[in-house]
Amino acid sequence: MERGIDVVESDLGERILQLMHEAPSHIVMPAIHIKREQVGELFEKEMGTEKGNFDPAYLTHAARKNLRHLFLNAEAAMTGANFAVASTGDIVVCTNEGNADMGTSYPKLNIAAFGIEKIVPDLESLGVFTRLLARSATGQPVTTYTSQYRRPREGGEYHIIIVDNGRSEILSKTDHIKTLNCIRCGACMNTCPVYRRSGGYSYTYFIPGPIGINLGMAHDPEKYYDNLSACSLCISCSDVCPVKVDLAEQIYKWRQDLDGLGKASAGKKIMSGGMKFLMDRPALFNAALWVAPVVNGLPRFMKYNDFDAWGKGRELPTFAKESFNEMWKKNEVQGKEDSNE
Numbered sequence: 199m200e201r202g203i204d205v206v207e208s209d210l211g212e213r214i215l216q217l218m219h220e221a222p223s224h225i226v227m228p229a230i231h232i233k234r235e236q237v238g239e240l241f242e243k244e245m246g247t248e249k250g251n252f253d254p255a256y257l258t259h260a261a262r263k264n265l266r267h268l269f270l271n272a273e274a275a276m277t278g279a280n281f282a283v284a285s286t287g288d289i290v291v292c293t294n295e296g297n298a299d300m301g302t303s304y305p306k307l308n309i310a311a312f313g314i315e316k317i318v319p320d321l322e323s324l325g326v327f328t329r330l331l332a333r334s335a336t337g338q339p340v341t342t343y344t345s346q347y348r349r350p351r352e353g354g355e356y357h358i359i360i361v362d363n364g365r366s367e368i369l370s371k372t373d374h375i376k377t378l379n380c381i382r383c384g385a386c387m388n389t390c391p392v393y394r395r396s397g398g399y400s401y402t403y404f405i406p407g408p409i410g411i412n413l414g415m416a417h418d419p420e421k422y423y424d425n426l427s428a429c430s431l432c433i434s435c436s437d438v439c440p441v442k443v444d445l446a447e448q449i450y451k452w453r454q455d456l457d458g459l460g461k462a463s464a465g466k467k468i469m470s471g472g473m474k475f476l477m478d479r480p481a482l483f484n485a486a487l488w489v490a491p492v493v494n495g496l497p498r499f500m501k502y503n504d505f506d507a508w509g510k511g512r513e514l515p516t517f518a519k520e521s522f523n524e525m526w527k528k529n530e531v532q533g534k535e536d537s538n539e
Protein backbone atom coordinates (compact mmCIF):
# COMPACT_ATOMS: atom_id res chain seq x y z
CA MET A 199 0.00 0.00 0.00
CA GLU A 200 3.02 2.27 0.63
CA ARG A 201 3.53 2.59 -3.15
CA GLY A 202 -0.13 2.84 -3.98
CA ILE A 203 -0.50 -0.88 -4.72
CA ASP A 204 -2.97 -2.89 -2.67
CA VAL A 205 -1.59 -6.44 -2.60
CA VAL A 206 -4.15 -9.13 -1.76
CA GLU A 207 -3.19 -12.70 -0.88
CA SER A 208 -5.66 -15.06 -2.56
CA ASP A 209 -4.85 -18.40 -0.89
CA LEU A 210 -7.35 -18.66 1.98
CA GLY A 211 -4.74 -19.45 4.65
CA GLU A 212 -2.46 -16.66 3.43
CA ARG A 213 -5.41 -14.25 3.24
CA ILE A 214 -6.34 -14.97 6.86
CA LEU A 215 -2.76 -14.30 7.92
CA GLN A 216 -2.53 -11.15 5.80
CA LEU A 217 -5.64 -9.75 7.50
CA MET A 218 -4.19 -10.74 10.89
CA HIS A 219 -0.80 -9.20 10.00
CA GLU A 220 0.85 -12.51 10.87
CA ALA A 221 3.49 -14.62 9.10
CA PRO A 222 2.85 -18.18 7.86
CA SER A 223 3.86 -21.05 10.14
CA HIS A 224 3.95 -23.85 7.52
CA ILE A 225 4.80 -23.84 3.82
CA VAL A 226 1.78 -25.84 2.65
CA MET A 227 -0.76 -25.00 5.39
CA PRO A 228 0.26 -21.47 6.34
CA ALA A 229 -2.53 -20.88 8.88
CA ILE A 230 -2.54 -24.36 10.44
CA HIS A 231 -1.95 -22.82 13.88
CA ILE A 232 -5.05 -20.55 13.74
CA LYS A 233 -8.31 -21.70 15.35
CA ARG A 234 -11.62 -21.36 13.49
CA GLU A 235 -12.91 -19.15 16.34
CA GLN A 236 -10.09 -16.69 15.56
CA VAL A 237 -11.00 -16.78 11.86
CA GLY A 238 -14.67 -16.17 12.74
CA GLU A 239 -13.80 -13.12 14.82
CA LEU A 240 -11.47 -11.81 12.09
CA PHE A 241 -14.06 -12.21 9.32
CA GLU A 242 -16.72 -10.63 11.49
CA LYS A 243 -14.49 -7.54 11.73
CA GLU A 244 -13.20 -7.55 8.15
CA MET A 245 -16.10 -8.99 6.14
CA GLY A 246 -19.12 -8.44 8.36
CA THR A 247 -19.94 -12.14 8.88
CA GLU A 248 -22.44 -13.26 11.54
CA LYS A 249 -21.26 -12.79 15.10
CA GLY A 250 -20.27 -16.08 16.74
CA ASN A 251 -20.57 -18.14 13.53
CA PHE A 252 -17.34 -20.20 13.37
CA ASP A 253 -18.60 -22.80 10.93
CA PRO A 254 -15.74 -23.51 8.48
CA ALA A 255 -18.05 -23.92 5.46
CA TYR A 256 -19.80 -20.62 6.24
CA LEU A 257 -16.49 -18.80 6.74
CA THR A 258 -15.03 -20.26 3.54
CA HIS A 259 -18.08 -19.06 1.57
CA ALA A 260 -17.70 -15.60 3.07
CA ALA A 261 -14.01 -15.46 2.07
CA ARG A 262 -14.88 -16.68 -1.41
CA LYS A 263 -17.45 -13.95 -1.88
CA ASN A 264 -15.09 -11.32 -0.56
CA LEU A 265 -12.21 -12.46 -2.79
CA ARG A 266 -14.41 -12.79 -5.87
CA HIS A 267 -14.98 -9.05 -5.86
CA LEU A 268 -11.22 -8.43 -5.51
CA PHE A 269 -10.39 -10.87 -8.34
CA LEU A 270 -12.82 -9.16 -10.68
CA ASN A 271 -11.33 -5.74 -10.07
CA ALA A 272 -7.62 -6.59 -9.88
CA GLU A 273 -5.33 -4.81 -12.33
CA ALA A 274 -2.53 -7.39 -12.15
CA ALA A 275 -2.00 -10.93 -10.91
CA MET A 276 1.21 -12.37 -9.55
CA THR A 277 1.94 -16.06 -9.02
CA GLY A 278 4.96 -18.12 -8.18
CA ALA A 279 5.52 -21.42 -9.95
CA ASN A 280 5.69 -24.88 -8.52
CA PHE A 281 7.50 -25.92 -11.68
CA ALA A 282 8.55 -24.41 -15.00
CA VAL A 283 9.10 -26.63 -18.03
CA ALA A 284 12.23 -25.79 -20.04
CA SER A 285 11.21 -27.56 -23.26
CA THR A 286 7.79 -25.90 -23.58
CA GLY A 287 7.98 -22.74 -21.48
CA ASP A 288 5.01 -23.85 -19.33
CA ILE A 289 4.63 -22.24 -15.92
CA VAL A 290 2.92 -24.73 -13.60
CA VAL A 291 1.00 -23.61 -10.52
CA CYS A 292 -0.63 -26.09 -8.13
CA THR A 293 -3.41 -24.96 -5.77
CA ASN A 294 -6.34 -26.63 -4.05
CA GLU A 295 -8.53 -23.53 -4.19
CA GLY A 296 -8.24 -22.44 -7.81
CA ASN A 297 -7.08 -19.04 -6.63
CA ALA A 298 -4.17 -18.88 -9.11
CA ASP A 299 -6.59 -19.54 -11.97
CA MET A 300 -9.03 -16.89 -10.78
CA GLY A 301 -6.16 -14.45 -10.39
CA THR A 302 -4.62 -15.04 -13.79
CA SER A 303 -7.91 -15.17 -15.72
CA TYR A 304 -9.18 -11.63 -15.12
CA PRO A 305 -6.39 -9.03 -15.21
CA LYS A 306 -4.55 -8.29 -18.42
CA LEU A 307 -1.20 -8.13 -16.65
CA ASN A 308 0.22 -11.39 -15.28
CA ILE A 309 3.56 -11.86 -13.57
CA ALA A 310 5.15 -15.18 -12.56
CA ALA A 311 8.22 -15.09 -10.31
CA PHE A 312 10.08 -18.24 -9.26
CA GLY A 313 13.54 -19.54 -8.37
CA ILE A 314 15.85 -21.14 -10.94
CA GLU A 315 15.55 -24.50 -9.18
CA LYS A 316 11.88 -24.78 -10.19
CA ILE A 317 12.82 -25.50 -13.80
CA VAL A 318 12.35 -29.12 -14.91
CA PRO A 319 13.50 -30.35 -18.34
CA ASP A 320 10.29 -31.60 -19.98
CA LEU A 321 6.65 -32.61 -19.58
CA GLU A 322 7.59 -36.19 -18.71
CA SER A 323 9.58 -34.92 -15.70
CA LEU A 324 6.70 -32.61 -14.82
CA GLY A 325 4.40 -35.62 -14.48
CA VAL A 326 6.75 -37.19 -11.94
CA PHE A 327 7.15 -34.00 -9.93
CA THR A 328 3.47 -33.02 -9.78
CA ARG A 329 2.63 -36.51 -8.42
CA LEU A 330 5.48 -36.35 -5.92
CA LEU A 331 4.44 -32.93 -4.70
CA ALA A 332 0.76 -33.74 -4.16
CA ARG A 333 1.42 -37.07 -2.45
CA SER A 334 4.05 -35.72 -0.10
CA ALA A 335 2.31 -32.43 0.69
CA THR A 336 -1.31 -33.45 1.32
CA GLY A 337 -1.57 -37.13 0.39
CA GLN A 338 -3.60 -36.34 -2.75
CA PRO A 339 -2.93 -38.19 -6.02
CA VAL A 340 -2.76 -34.81 -7.73
CA THR A 341 -3.31 -31.23 -6.54
CA THR A 342 -6.91 -30.15 -7.32
CA TYR A 343 -5.91 -27.36 -9.70
CA THR A 344 -2.66 -28.14 -11.51
CA SER A 345 -2.57 -25.39 -14.12
CA GLN A 346 -0.11 -24.75 -16.93
CA TYR A 347 0.28 -21.25 -18.33
CA ARG A 348 2.09 -20.69 -21.57
CA ARG A 349 1.21 -17.32 -23.03
CA PRO A 350 -0.60 -14.09 -22.14
CA ARG A 351 -4.33 -13.84 -22.69
CA GLU A 352 -5.36 -11.97 -25.82
CA GLY A 353 -4.33 -8.35 -25.55
CA GLY A 354 -2.56 -9.03 -22.25
CA GLU A 355 1.00 -9.26 -20.97
CA TYR A 356 2.75 -12.15 -19.24
CA HIS A 357 6.04 -11.37 -17.50
CA ILE A 358 8.29 -14.12 -16.18
CA ILE A 359 10.89 -13.36 -13.51
CA ILE A 360 13.43 -16.11 -12.84
CA VAL A 361 15.06 -15.45 -9.49
CA ASP A 362 18.61 -16.40 -8.53
CA ASN A 363 19.01 -14.61 -5.15
CA GLY A 364 21.95 -16.74 -3.96
CA ARG A 365 20.86 -20.04 -5.53
CA SER A 366 23.89 -20.15 -7.90
CA GLU A 367 26.05 -19.75 -4.82
CA ILE A 368 24.42 -22.85 -3.28
CA LEU A 369 25.26 -24.74 -6.50
CA SER A 370 28.95 -24.23 -5.67
CA LYS A 371 28.60 -25.79 -2.19
CA THR A 372 28.77 -29.54 -2.75
CA ASP A 373 27.76 -30.30 0.86
CA HIS A 374 24.55 -28.28 0.52
CA ILE A 375 23.67 -28.51 -3.17
CA LYS A 376 20.77 -30.92 -2.54
CA THR A 377 18.89 -28.11 -0.78
CA LEU A 378 17.97 -26.98 -4.30
CA ASN A 379 16.11 -30.26 -4.92
CA CYS A 380 13.34 -29.12 -2.59
CA ILE A 381 9.82 -29.00 -4.06
CA ARG A 382 8.33 -27.38 -0.91
CA CYS A 383 6.02 -30.25 0.02
CA GLY A 384 6.40 -29.68 3.77
CA ALA A 385 6.81 -33.40 4.58
CA CYS A 386 10.04 -32.74 6.50
CA MET A 387 8.31 -30.35 8.90
CA ASN A 388 5.32 -32.66 9.32
CA THR A 389 7.58 -35.44 10.52
CA CYS A 390 10.04 -33.31 12.52
CA PRO A 391 9.54 -33.84 16.29
CA VAL A 392 10.94 -30.37 17.03
CA TYR A 393 8.63 -28.60 14.53
CA ARG A 394 5.64 -30.62 15.72
CA ARG A 395 6.17 -29.56 19.32
CA SER A 396 7.31 -25.99 18.79
CA GLY A 397 5.49 -24.85 15.60
CA GLY A 398 6.68 -22.64 12.77
CA TYR A 399 7.12 -19.44 14.76
CA SER A 400 9.97 -20.85 16.82
CA TYR A 401 12.35 -20.57 13.86
CA THR A 402 13.96 -17.29 12.86
CA TYR A 403 14.07 -17.91 9.09
CA PHE A 404 10.73 -17.36 7.32
CA ILE A 405 10.63 -20.99 6.17
CA PRO A 406 10.48 -23.21 9.27
CA GLY A 407 11.38 -26.85 9.89
CA PRO A 408 14.34 -28.85 8.60
CA ILE A 409 14.32 -27.32 5.10
CA GLY A 410 14.05 -23.83 6.60
CA ILE A 411 17.07 -24.47 8.84
CA ASN A 412 19.12 -25.41 5.78
CA LEU A 413 17.82 -22.64 3.52
CA GLY A 414 18.43 -20.06 6.24
CA MET A 415 22.02 -21.26 6.64
CA ALA A 416 22.58 -21.28 2.87
CA HIS A 417 21.18 -17.75 2.67
CA ASP A 418 22.85 -16.05 5.64
CA PRO A 419 24.61 -18.33 8.15
CA GLU A 420 25.59 -15.51 10.49
CA LYS A 421 21.98 -14.46 10.85
CA TYR A 422 20.20 -17.82 10.99
CA TYR A 423 22.71 -20.11 12.73
CA ASP A 424 20.54 -20.25 15.89
CA ASN A 425 18.01 -22.51 14.09
CA LEU A 426 20.62 -25.28 13.90
CA SER A 427 19.95 -26.23 17.51
CA ALA A 428 16.27 -26.94 16.65
CA CYS A 429 17.20 -30.43 15.50
CA SER A 430 17.55 -33.69 17.43
CA LEU A 431 19.27 -35.39 14.45
CA CYS A 432 16.61 -38.11 14.44
CA ILE A 433 16.96 -38.04 10.59
CA SER A 434 13.23 -38.55 10.06
CA CYS A 435 13.24 -35.55 7.66
CA SER A 436 15.87 -37.09 5.37
CA ASP A 437 13.91 -40.35 5.38
CA VAL A 438 10.60 -38.82 4.28
CA CYS A 439 11.87 -36.27 1.74
CA PRO A 440 10.52 -37.33 -1.68
CA VAL A 441 13.43 -35.72 -3.55
CA LYS A 442 16.14 -37.02 -1.23
CA VAL A 443 17.32 -33.78 0.29
CA ASP A 444 19.79 -34.93 2.97
CA LEU A 445 18.37 -32.46 5.48
CA ALA A 446 19.68 -33.86 8.77
CA GLU A 447 23.09 -34.67 7.32
CA GLN A 448 23.38 -31.07 6.11
CA ILE A 449 22.36 -29.72 9.52
CA TYR A 450 25.07 -31.88 11.07
CA LYS A 451 27.63 -30.43 8.63
CA TRP A 452 26.49 -26.87 9.31
CA ARG A 453 26.96 -27.51 13.04
CA GLN A 454 30.56 -28.46 12.38
CA ASP A 455 31.05 -25.10 10.64
CA LEU A 456 29.73 -23.09 13.59
CA ASP A 457 33.13 -22.69 15.26
CA GLY A 458 34.62 -21.42 11.99
CA LEU A 459 31.81 -18.87 11.76
CA GLY A 460 32.61 -17.74 15.31
CA LYS A 461 29.07 -18.76 16.38
CA ALA A 462 29.74 -21.85 18.51
CA SER A 463 28.34 -21.49 22.03
CA ALA A 464 31.16 -20.81 24.52
CA GLY A 465 29.35 -22.86 27.20
CA LYS A 466 28.95 -25.86 24.88
CA LYS A 467 32.61 -25.62 23.82
CA ILE A 468 33.73 -25.74 27.46
CA MET A 469 31.39 -28.67 28.15
CA SER A 470 32.55 -30.61 25.08
CA GLY A 471 36.22 -29.87 25.91
CA GLY A 472 35.60 -31.13 29.47
CA MET A 473 33.88 -34.31 28.22
CA LYS A 474 36.70 -34.95 25.74
CA PHE A 475 39.30 -34.52 28.49
CA LEU A 476 37.37 -36.96 30.72
CA MET A 477 36.68 -39.57 28.06
CA ASP A 478 40.29 -39.59 26.87
CA ARG A 479 41.26 -40.67 30.42
CA PRO A 480 39.35 -43.83 31.45
CA ALA A 481 40.71 -43.83 35.03
CA LEU A 482 39.52 -40.28 35.57
CA PHE A 483 36.17 -41.07 33.89
CA ASN A 484 35.61 -44.06 36.19
CA ALA A 485 36.59 -41.99 39.22
CA ALA A 486 34.03 -39.33 38.15
CA LEU A 487 31.35 -42.05 37.87
CA TRP A 488 32.28 -43.29 41.32
CA VAL A 489 31.69 -39.88 42.92
CA ALA A 490 28.64 -38.98 40.73
CA PRO A 491 26.04 -40.43 43.19
CA VAL A 492 27.05 -37.62 45.60
CA VAL A 493 24.90 -35.36 43.33
CA ASN A 494 21.78 -37.33 44.38
CA GLY A 495 22.07 -36.00 47.92
CA LEU A 496 22.75 -32.33 47.08
CA PRO A 497 20.09 -29.78 48.12
CA ARG A 498 17.77 -28.76 45.25
CA PHE A 499 19.02 -25.17 45.03
CA MET A 500 22.47 -26.48 44.11
CA LYS A 501 21.11 -28.62 41.26
CA TYR A 502 18.26 -26.47 39.96
CA ASN A 503 19.24 -22.83 39.54
CA ASP A 504 19.87 -20.19 36.86
CA PHE A 505 22.97 -22.02 35.65
CA ASP A 506 20.87 -25.05 34.77
CA ALA A 507 18.44 -24.13 31.98
CA TRP A 508 17.89 -27.85 31.27
CA GLY A 509 16.64 -28.40 34.81
CA LYS A 510 13.80 -25.90 34.41
CA GLY A 511 10.82 -28.24 34.07
CA ARG A 512 12.90 -31.44 34.21
CA GLU A 513 14.23 -33.65 37.00
CA LEU A 514 17.74 -35.04 36.92
CA PRO A 515 17.84 -38.82 36.77
CA THR A 516 19.24 -40.50 39.88
CA PHE A 517 22.86 -41.59 39.48
CA ALA A 518 23.24 -45.36 40.05
CA LYS A 519 25.36 -46.44 43.00
CA GLU A 520 27.41 -48.65 40.74
CA SER A 521 28.41 -47.96 37.12
CA PHE A 522 27.74 -50.42 34.30
CA ASN A 523 31.50 -50.82 33.97
CA GLU A 524 31.86 -51.94 37.59
CA MET A 525 28.89 -54.29 37.34
CA TRP A 526 30.31 -55.80 34.16
CA LYS A 527 33.66 -56.46 35.83
CA LYS A 528 31.90 -58.20 38.70
CA ASN A 529 29.87 -60.23 36.20
CA GLU A 530 26.66 -58.72 37.56
CA VAL A 531 25.28 -57.72 34.14
CA GLN A 532 22.69 -60.15 32.84
CA GLY A 533 22.04 -60.64 29.14
CA LYS A 534 18.46 -61.06 27.86
CA GLU A 535 18.76 -64.85 27.70
CA ASP A 536 20.28 -64.93 31.23
CA SER A 537 17.43 -62.89 32.67
CA ASN A 538 14.84 -65.21 31.03
CA GLU A 539 16.33 -68.30 32.66
Ligand code: SF4
Pocket residue numbers: 334379380381382383384385386387409438439440441442443445
Ligand atom coordinates in the same frame (compact mmCIF):
# COMPACT_ATOMS: atom_id res chain seq x y z
S1 SF4 B 1 13.15 -30.77 1.85
FE1 SF4 B 1 12.05 -32.50 0.99
S2 SF4 B 1 10.48 -32.99 2.53
FE2 SF4 B 1 11.21 -30.90 3.01
S3 SF4 B 1 9.82 -29.53 1.93
FE3 SF4 B 1 11.56 -29.91 0.55
S4 SF4 B 1 10.92 -31.63 -0.72
FE4 SF4 B 1 9.53 -31.60 1.02
